[in-house]
Amino acid sequence: MASSETPDNPAPSTSPEAPTAADRGSTAAALEAARREKLAKLGELGVDPWGHRFDNVQSMAELRAEAEGMDPADQEGPTVRVAGRILLLRNAGRLVFLTLADRSGRIQVMLGKKQVGPEVWPVVGCLDLGDIVGVDGRLGYSNSGEITVFASSLTFLTKSIETPPDKYHGLVDAELRQRMRYLDLIHGDGVLERFTARIRIIEAVRRTLTDRRYLEVEGPTLHTIAGGAAARPFATHHNALDMPIVMRIALELHLKRLLVGGMERVFELGRVYRNEGISTRHNPEFTMLEAYEAYGNYETMMDLTEAIILNAAEAAGTPTQHAWMGKEIDLSAPFRRARYDDLLAEVTGCDPADPASVAAAAATREIETAGRHPDVIKSELFEATVEEKLINPTFVIDYPAGVCPLTKRKRDNPAIAERFELYVCGMELANAYTELNDPDLQEELFRTQLAGLDDDESMARMDHDFIKALRHGMPPAGGLGIGIDRLVMLLTGASSIRDVILFPIQRPQAE
């Protein structure tokens, strides 16, 4: 590649090897050629266009705060140092204004021919939008009242060879924004802030748990049995062991092994993989929190869930009441708690205790009923009717046992499992159980599930090693799972999971 190291061959477009922009007949090539000429010019000027260590940089936000306290007429502002990317460049002859951006914000820089001197001024002529520069100068206000760093020197830090997107609209095309997330982060309104909020949210989730003496662990992501949830796994193969491997679809069964191992309070924040559909709420890999607390139950986990969400909202700066998916959401705790059967009866008018009544209600909504487990029919009816009605955070509690093979049954009613799911805006955000710790019942439930349900419907994969662990004694416990991406959506107001995942899955770009 042409670079500054060939000063005696300054402009690549004049090299016999490199076709001129016109030869290539492409605007993109012409734009690149213009930048490469400046790259070569920098070399001639003895400037390294790729830059070096640049210490003691102050953030734009810091400097803005400092300038707020200054008298705008003050000509003797402090000497400061900034570094950032050129987002805007206004050339007024022997005076050039830059809008420089770092991750904290933007600040204006003024470069004057007289002020920077004859050594540096030719370098100013090599600046393009997208270049990264460092500036030393005096902090103050321009004539029009803009906070400005009046440069006394300019340090070139990195040349950009590519043309940046439209300086005003930025990248609009959703495909390009995802394929070139780095540009989306630079130019997209609120994008960097949203992903920063995601980081704060995850920090808050972690802190909420560690403050409660939870231990954070890392379970295996390569499993031999895809257990702990109902989902199709990604399958692969381990060569040395010559055996099939699946990517994990849940964190559950290994965390429970650690409860057996006496860790008492454990959690994992990690990626899980499900080989299923892609939508505004589904990405094949997503981030899940699972937490298990010995001697607790699902009510313990409701309290924990509220604490996690409220702390996360605070960390993200999300007000208690805000709009999401076009609805007004109120995050005030305690969240509503409503029994599964009560909601189903309320919305559909059927009798949840009577399988025939449930089936009849399901049939009117074109849900397949023939030969299916009554609790599965009930579950589909619930999904089709009740979920969308749950706008404000609602703990749906006490699920039909038939769809909860890993959950402890109610002491007085074995048909009901001590499970809750948390819904907001019709979206499932969390799922929790009083954990089943009876190894014999667990094994039996795995078996009946395997016998009675399709793979897709069943959460059960017979896992003898897990049963063996339960046989050694897992303390009674509450367990919780939270979809972190969806939580971030809720707290940042994003309507698509792709807006909260830096690099969501995409088909490869056509050549």
Place this chain on the structure above:
RNA sequence: GGGGCCGUAGCUCAGCGGUAGAGCAAGGGACUUUUAAUCCUUUGGUCCAGGGUUCGAAUCCCUGCGGCCCCA
């Protein structure tokens, strides 16, 4: 899986049967207080791909590719 919408210059978009347009960006020129700077000027395209209809297709139809949305 079913339905709808979209793909035109590096970016943002117009054109929707008569042979390619604008703004920004880029090149040249002017300007020492601009801020989406301004002014003058120049350049820039396999109209996603492949078929079809037509005297004529960016435009209409089909298929494919990529994307977005809705439903299951």
